[in-house]
Amino acid sequence: MRSVLALTFVCVGLLGLTGCGSQGIQVAEEDPLRKGAVLFAERCAGCHTLDAAGAEGTSNRSTRAMGPNLNQRKETYFSTIYAIRNGGFSGAIMPQNIVVGSDAEDVARFVAKYAGKDAGN
Numbered sequence: 001m002r003s004v005l006a007l008t009f010v011c012v013g014l015l016g017l018t019g020c021g022s023q024g025i026q027v028a029e030e031d032p033l034r035k036g037a038v039l040f041a042e043r044c045a046g047c048h049t050l051d052a053a054g055a056e057g058t059s060n061r062s063t064r065a066m067g068p069n070l071n072q073r074k075e076t077y078f079s080t081i082y083a084i085r086n087g088g089f090s091g092a093i094m095p096q097n098i099v100v101g102s103d104a105e106d107v108a109r110f111v112a113k114y115a116g117k118d119a120g121n
């Protein structure tokens with residue numbers, strides 16, 4: 001419950017900056033990955049940059065909660081599911097289980113396809 005509350009603050013805090021909504025999503029309405037993109041924009045964009053979701057993280061690079069820029073990290077379906085369940089790879093900063101069940105699977109499929117576009121591989 002605490003993490004849900006904390007997230008609400010992240011989202012509300014960013015409202016003015018990013019809209020915390022579905023603008024800027026680069027995945028077509030009819031694409032099956034669209035749902036994951038929308039969930040990412042709603043739940044993950046406060047901390048992670050990922051162009052395909054219109055996500056710009058926080059503007060403050062020195063904030064500890066700032067997650068890795070996912071344009072620059074290649075992720076697999078399983079690494080994303082792991083990060084969601086464990087709370088990042090270290091388990092220290094990112095809240096666990098921000099999305100669960102089929103929502104987590106949708107987000108992971110979306111991240112696996114779109115993360116790492118600037119990773120150079």
Ligand code: HEC
Binds near residue numbers: 010045048065087098
């Ligand atoms: C409160 C900020 C925050 C939110 C919200 C957040 N993350 Fe994170 N995330 C982090 C931080 C910080 C790290 C890096 C530290 C770590 O790995 O423990 C991280 C790490 C990750 C990693 C591992 C990246 C790598 O290659 O090292 C993935 C994948 C990830 N997050 C995906 C997500 C997804 C998907 C969501 C939404 C369901 C999400 N994150 C929401 C802060 C956040």
